[in-house]
Amino acid sequence: MSEHLERIKDFQRELVNQGLGAALLFYSRDIFYYTGIAQPAYLAVFPDDYRLFVRSGYPYALQTAAIEPSHITEERRLDFIYQEYFSYLWNKRLGMELDLLPANSYLAYQKLFEDFELLDVSPLIMQQRAVKSTNEIGQIRRACRVVEAGQQAIIQGLRPGITELELSAMIENSHRLAGHEGGIFLRHPDLPLGMGPISSGPNLADFTGLVYSVSGVGLSPALPIGPSNRMISDGDPVVVDIPSMVNGYHADQSRTYVAGKATPRLKGLYADLLEIADFVIDSIKPGMGCDQVYDLAVGKAAELGVQEQFLKFTGDSHCRLIGHGVGIEVNEPPVLIANNRATIPDNCVLAIEMHMLDKHAGVVKIEDTVLISSTGNEILTKASRDLIECTTTG
Numbered sequence: 384m385s386e387h388l389e390r391i392k393d394f395q396r397e398l399v400n401q402g403l404g405a406a407l408l409f410y411s412r413d414i415f416y417y418t419g420i421a422q423p424a425y426l427a428v429f430p431d432d433y434r435l436f437v438r439s440g441y442p443y444a445l446q447t448a449a450i451e452p453s454h455i456t457e458e459r460r461l462d463f464i465y466q467e468y469f470s471y472l473w474n475k476r477l478g479m480e481l482d483l484l485p486a487n488s489y490l491a492y493q494k495l496f497e498d499f500e501l502l503d504v505s506p507l508i509m510q511q512r513a514v515k516s517t518n519e520i521g522q523i524r525r526a527c528r529v530v531e532a533g534q535q536a537i538i539q540g541l542r543p544g545i546t547e548l549e550l551s552a553m554i555e556n557s558h559r560l561a562g563h564e565g566g567i568f569l570r571h572p573d574l575p576l577g578m579g580p581i582s583s584g585p586n587l588a589d590f591t592g593l594v595y596s597v598s599g600v601g602l603s604p605a606l607p608i609g610p611s612n613r614m615i616s617d618g619d620p621v622v623v624d625i626p627s628m629v630n631g632y633h634a635d636q637s638r639t640y641v642a643g644k645a646t647p648r649l650k651g652l653y654a655d656l657l658e659i660a661d662f663v664i665d666s667i668k669p670g671m672g673c674d675q676v677y678d679l680a681v682g683k684a685a686e687l688g689v690q691e692q693f694l695k696f697t698g699d700s701h702c703r704l705i706g707h708g709v710g711i712e713v714n715e716p717p718v719l720i721a722n723n724r725a726t727i728p729d730n731c732v733l734a735i736e737m738h739m740l741d742k743h744a745g746v747v748k749i750e751d752t753v754l755i756s757s758t759g760n761e762i763l764t765k766a767s768r769d770l771i772e773c774t775t776t777g
Contacts, residue, residue, distance in 0.1 A: 386516060387449040390417050391433050397507050398430055404474025405429045406504050410483050412568055412711045413508055415631055419449025425461070427468055436464055465495055478504030483572065509570075509716045513708055514728050519632060520754060520763075523709065523732055525562065526634035527752055527763045529627035532561035534638060534766040541773040543617040543642045547599070547610035551581045554625050563627040568712045576713075577601065577609040579625030583642070586613055587622060587746035590696045595704045597622045597637070597738055597748050617643040622738075622748045626713045633713040635734035636764040637750030641772045648744040652692065653770040656739045659683045659693065660749050663705070663737075669729035669757050673719045676727070680705050680737060695740040706735040709752050731755045732763070 384392075394417065398406055408414055408426040414435070415421040417428075423438040434454050437444045441457035448455055458464060469477075477496055481489070481503035493501060515523070536557035541550055555578050559565060567576050574593065582589075582599035591598045591607035601607045615621060624637040639653060662683045667676055684693035694702040706719035709732050717725050719733065727733070736750035749768060754761045762768075 385449060386518060387417060387419050390511065391428065391450075393511060394428055394507070395430055395433070397511070398428065398478065398504075401478075401507065402474075403476045403478045403502065403504070404472050405469065406478035407469075408480060408504075408508075410480050410570075412570070412631075413480060416508075416512060416711055417450075420444050420447055421631070423459075425458075425464060427464065429468075429472075434468065462495060469496065469499075475499045476502055478502050478507070480505045480508070483570065485572070505570075512710055513716055513731050515710060515730050515732050515754075519710065520730075520732065522630045522632035523634060523752065524763055526627045526629040526632055527636070527765060529558050529561040529563045529629060530625070530634050530636040530764060531766040532557045533623070533625060533627075534771075537621075537623060537638075537640055538771060538773055541615070541621060541640055541642055543615060543619070546612050546614050547581055547583055547586070547621075548602070548612055550615070550621070550623075551578065551610035551625070554581070554623060558625065558627050561627075562629050564629065564631075566628055567626050567633065568628070569714050570712050575606060575608070576626075577606055580608055580637075581610045581621070581623050581625060582746075583613060583615045583621040584619035584745075586611060587620060588697050588740065595702050596736060597624060597746060615642045618646065619643075620645070620649060620745045620747060622746065624736075624748065624750060628713075631711055633709050633711075634752050634764060635709050635713055635736070635750060636752060636766060637736055637738075637748045638766060638768070639747045639749065639770055641770065643772065643774060645770055645772055646744065648741070649747065650770060652689075652739050652741050652744045653747045653749075655684075655687050655689045656693075656737060656747050656749055657768065658687065660735060660737060660751070664735055664751065664753055664760055664762065667727065667733070667735075667753075667755050667760060669727055669731070669755060671727050673717050673723040673725050673727065674721055676719045677703065677705050677721045677723075689739065692739045692741045694737060697740070702738070705737050706733050708732065709734045727755055729755070729757050 438459040738748035
């Protein structure tokens with residue numbers, strides 16, 4: 384049995400366990416997870432059957448799908464799909480990805496499936512997706528090699544006098560040449576990341592709110608994230624958090640660099656941050672609560688006497704997030720946040736991220752994509768985790 388068919392079978396069993404009569408999926412990432420394609424389509428899953436309705440690009444879907452062609456139909460009319468496959472069902476509890484469905488679309492579905500109870504099936508999907516197969520971990524490793532190529536571009540190109548935008552373009556170019564597919568997916572209808580956060584010097588202290596970490600200020604308030612046209616000065620710390628995607632799977636990595644020489648205070652701040660990150664990565668175990676991981680990090684910061692700088696934003700607030708799942712989306716459950724009692728499954732891939740802000744030293748950040756396993760955790764992002772001083776002058 385193929386991996387994709389095993390996923391469908393597991394999903395079918397969970398539908399039965401939850402008392403659902405069927406599920407109708409429309410989101411490209413979920414359809415890709417179960418079928419191997421990401422074209423416009425509906426995926427109908429029943430307790431004992433499934434069918435992919437391709438809305439556009441049917442011949443290509445037949446060539447590339449990871450499921451049997453006999454389960455693929457060319458159809459874009461949802462009313463036809465309802466009449467042929469759903470109208471006769473006796474169990475009228477229908478699972479849909481309600482977290483992604485706009486209100487107008489929900490009302491349209493509700494009108495068509497007027498005798499059905501529409502229920503959110505996304506938590507079941509995300510719970511299944513949180514456990515990674517050997518093949519999925521392999522794809523994430525490939526994506527991690529892409530961000531490693533980005534680090535080499537930074538080491539070669541970062542110097543005082545270039546702009547954040549120029550540096551970002553160097554990194555983006557290296558990622559593309561290394562195999563990055565050029566897109567980043569998040570399960571959120573209105574959270575544009577651009578190509579990813581990058582920031583330097585005083586911009587590092589400007590947290591725009593689009594992400595719960597170092598964001599960069601962007602080129603304008605229209606998209607306040609990522610590189611600006613600010614010229615990087617000698618001695619500036621630079622944080623780069625540009626993800627990659629290969630074969631549909633992401634890597635998420637943050638590293639801190641210095642354009643020139645780092646101050647002793649910045650080096651000390653980063654050393655403390657790295658010690659906290661190492662402690663957390665070594666301590667995470669399958670079955671641990673997400674809130675427990677957060678508490679471990681905060682406790683270690685207090686032990687080192689840097690609780691005020693740890694996860695600090697400008698002002699008096701602090702971030703309450705230190706990580707999240709990574710896979711078909713760059714940010715997915717489980718979310719390592721205070722008060723989240725969800726547990727971490729075996730063979731889960733997490734991005735462990737944390738930053739420190741000191742008004743005198745500046746801002747530093749580190750983030751790694753990490754495999755959490757009962758046989759031992761592994762950092763998949765192999766790029767150097769040191770505070771790297773870039774002294775290139777040419």
